[in-house]
Amino acid sequence: MAERGAAAAHQRPLNRRDIRTLVLASLGGALEFYDFIIYVFFAAAIGHLFFPPGMPDWLQQVQTFGIFAAGYLARPLGGIVMAHFGDLVGRKRMFTLSVFLMAVPTLLIGLMPTYETIGYAAPVLLLVFRMMQGAAIGGEGPGAWVFVAEHVPSKHVGLACGMLTGGLTGGIMLGSLMATGINTVYTPAEVSEYAWRIPFLVGGLSGLLAMYLRRFLHETPIFEEMRAQAALTKDMPVKQVLKGHVPAVILSMLVTWMLTAAVVVVILMTPALMQKMHGFTPVVTLEANLVATFMLTVCAMGSGVLLDRFGAVKVGLVGGVLLIISTYALYIGAATHPGWLLPLYAFAGATVGVINVVPYVMVNAFPPSVRFSGVSFSYNVAYAIFGGITPLLVSLLVAANPLGPAHYVAGVVVVFLITMATQTRARLSLSEPEAVPAR
Known part of the structure; x- marks a missing residue:
């Protein structure tokens, strides 16, 4: 009977409650990621307003982006702490808390006085708020992937992860659109004087709305049944992860490396690299980047549908090969045929969609009792390491070879392909013995 119940739960279609959960989770993820990245679009204005006016421009830029990077450094700690309580007291509470921790500092950045008013307290407060944002985003991605994966029938986990991943990448697109709109409507002087605050105020208020909407979500069925059966972990979840699930951690960190290479190099760094190496204007690269990000989101x-149909290994292998091809096509084609930038960038953005394999693999690699902690630790630590070194390595490669960014992406994707080719179904199933057996 239990096996028949499990099979029925696996085969049932998505219902209205599932769809509402996916939509609200994806919307909240988009708004939260928007809040996290909007800072970088207005870094120049922030640097002039929050640091001493006599400071050299290069030093202002270094300190401004240093504070931006502090958000990434806070990601692992915030993610691990929130995942700890997510495995002990519930996914939903941490899922809602992450939005709150992002919305409040975003709103405060939009309201806070500048250096002219409060002196050195301005950059200090900016650093504190940025670290709060980093802690929040560290819990949001892993927590959201676990939350949606445990809500839907297991045959739709790929779609659930895909909608959430699309929401997160859509947040980048929202930030870019907001920055474009602000800089179109307002003059540079108006942006520096007051208009830079608008994206932060909008983001903060939208985040509070997302937090309110998440109150209507329900705890995941898997966590509720573990709690009912007293099957929650009695030890520190991250300790259990490091003691009993090292292969899953290594697997998750290796696939996350591919995600950082694809997102950081192809989506975030390429516009500036194209301007520097091939003389494209910011407007042209921004337009192409928007199209690429849209294609990535879609x-x-x-x-996700392909993952549910064909599995992570097949989708990962095909998608990885296409990512290598499209990245080389982008960097070679932009140099030899500048007019092809937009379609080539759109193709590259579409192939970056293979990153959805990463959350699918991670949520399937850990048993439910430590799933949140396992995903959060692996993803955030890997992102902090690889995301931190990628810009430096790519900059060094560009100095040696114009195709350096493509070489880097190809090298990392080859590691990803080898990793996926060696995987079996053993670690890619949500129906592990420790799991709540039926959904």
Whole structure:
């Protein structure tokens, strides 16, 4: 009977409650990621307003981006702490807390006085708020992937992860659109004087709305049944992860490396690299980047359907090869045929959608009792390491070879392909013995 119940739960279609959960989770993820990245679009204005006016421009820029990087450094700690309580007291509470921790500092950045008013307290407060944002985003991605994966029938986990991943990448697109709109409507002087605050105020208020909407979500069925059966872990979840699930951690960190290479190099760094290496204008690269990010968002969602149909290994292998091809096509084609930048960048953005394999693999690699902690630790630590070194390595490679960014992405994706080719179904199933057996 139990086996028949499990099979029925696996085969049932998505219902209205599932769809509402996916939509609200994806919307909240988009708004939260928007809040996290909007800072970088207005870094120049922030640097002039929050640091001493006599400071050299290069030093202002270094300190401004240093505070931006502090958000990434806070990601692992925030993610591990929130995952700890997510495995002990519930996914939903941490899922809602992450939005709150992002919305409040974003709103405060938009309201806070500048250096002219409060002196050195301005950059200090900016650093504190940025670290709060980093802690929040460290819990949001892993927590959201676990939350949606445990809500839907297991045959739709790929789609659930895809919608959430599309929401997160859509947040980048929202930030870019907001920055474009602000800089179109307002003059540079107006942006520096007051208009830079608008994206932060909008983001903070939208985040509070997302937090309110998440109150209507329900705890995941898997966690509720573990709690009912007293099957929650009695030890520190991260300790259990490091003691009993090292292969899953290594697997998760290796696939996350691919995600950082694809997102950081192809989506975030390429516009500036194209301007520097090939003389493209910021307007042209921004337009192409918007199209690429849109294609990434759509294809991340679409890849979820393919994951549910064909599995992580097949989708990962095909998607990885296409990512290598598209990245080389982008960097070679932009140099030899500048007019091809937009379609080539759109193709590259579409192939970056293979990153949806990463959350699918991670949520399937850990048993439910430590799933949140396992995903959060692996993803955030890997992102802090690889995301931190990628800009430096790519900059060094560019100095030696114009195709350096493509070489880097190809090298990392080859590691990803080898990793996926060696995987079996053993670590890619949500139906592990420790799991609540039926959904």
